[in-house]
Amino acid sequence: MKNPIMIGERLYLRPEEVEDAAPSARWDAEETDDFTDDFGRFPSSPIVFAEQAKKGSALDMPGTIPLMACLRESDELIGIVGITDINWVNRTGETFSFFAPGGAYRGSGYGTEAKLLLLEYGFERLGLHIIQSIVWEANERSAAALLKQGYQPAGRLKWDGTRRGVYMDALLFDVKRDEFLTSREAVLARNSARA
Numbered sequence: 001m002k003n004p005i006m007i008g009e010r011l012y013l014r015p016e017e018v019e020d021a022a023p024s025a026r027w028d029a030e031e032t033d034d035f036t037d038d039f040g041r042f043p044s045s046p047i048v049f050a051e052q053a054k055k056g057s058a059l060d061m062p063g064t065i066p067l068m069a070c071l072r073e074s075d076e077l078i079g080i081v082g083i084t085d086i087n088w089v090n091r092t093g094e095t096f097s098f099f100a101p102g103g104a105y106r107g108s109g110y111g112t113e114a115k116l117l118l119l120e121y122g123f124e125r126l127g128l129h130i131i132q133s134i135v136w137e138a139n140e141r142s143a144a145a146l147l148k149q150g151y152q153p154a155g156r157l158k159w160d161g162t163r164r165g166v167y168m169d170a171l172l173f174d175v176k177r178d179e180f181l182t183s184r185e186a187v188l189a190r191n192s193a194r195a
C-alpha cells in the first residue's frame with residue numbers, strides 16, 4: 001500500500017497525487033452512464049486535474065478533500081471519494097464518489113467499502129457531525145448505495161438540473177455521526193458477505 005490513510009478489507013484510501021490526473025481524465029472520457037450529472041459529457045484535461053491536485057494539497061483548511069480508492073492487492077487506483085463543501089465551524093460536509101466506468105468496479109460493493117472508510121474519516125478524523133450527499137433522481141444505483149450505507153432521505157430539490165432536455169430533481173440524503181456508528185458494523189458485514 002502506498003501512503004494509506006484509511007484501510008479496508010479490499011481497498012484503501014490515500015491522498016491525491018499529481019500522477020492521478022491521467023486516469024481521472026481518462027475515466028471521464030470512458031464514461032458510459034448519462035445519469036450521474038447534469039452537465040453532459042465533455043473532454044476533461046489531465047492538466048486541469050493535476051493543477052487541482054497541486055492547489056488542493058497546499059491549503060491549510062481545504063473546502064474539499066478528495067481521497068483515492070486503491071486495491072490493496074495491486075495498488076491499482078479504481079475510484080475517487082471525498083468530502084466537499086466542508087464547513088469547519090458548523091462541522092458539516094458533503095460526500096462524493098466516482099468509480100472507474102466499465103469493468104468490475106461499479107456494482108461490486110467497492111463504492112460502499114470506500115464510503116464507509118470515508119465516513120469514518122469524516123466523523124472520526126475531521127470531527128464532522130453530519131454529512132450530506134446529493135444525487136440526481138435518475139441515478140438509482142447511487143441512491144440505493146447511499147441508503148445501504150446508512151444515509152437517510154432528507155429532501156428533494158425540485159427541477160434542480162436537466163437531463164435530455166427535461167428538468168429533473170435532486171435527492172438529498174444525510175447521515176449523522178451517531179447513526180453511522182450504530183449502522184457501520186452491520187453495513188460492513190453485509191458488504192463483505194456480498195463481495
Ligand SMILES: CC(C)(COP(=O)(O)OP(=O)(O)OC[C@H]1O[C@@H](n2cnc3c(N)ncnc32)[C@H](O)[C@@H]1OP(=O)(O)O)[C@@H](O)C(=O)NCCC(=O)NCCS
Nearest residue numbers: 036097098099106107108109110111112140141142144145
Ligand atoms: C455510485 C457509486 C460510487 C456506487 O458504488 P458501487 O460500488 O457501484 O455501489 P455498491 O455496489 O456498493 O452498491 C450499489 C447498490 O445499488 C444497487 N443498484 C444498482 N443499480 C440499481 C438500480 N438501477 N436501481 C436500484 N438499485 C440499483 C445494487 O444492487 C447495489 O445494492 P446491493 O448491494 O443491495 O445489491 C458507483 O456506482 C459509481 O461510481 N457510479 C458512477 C458515478 C456516480 O454515479 N457517482 C455518484 C454521483 S451522486
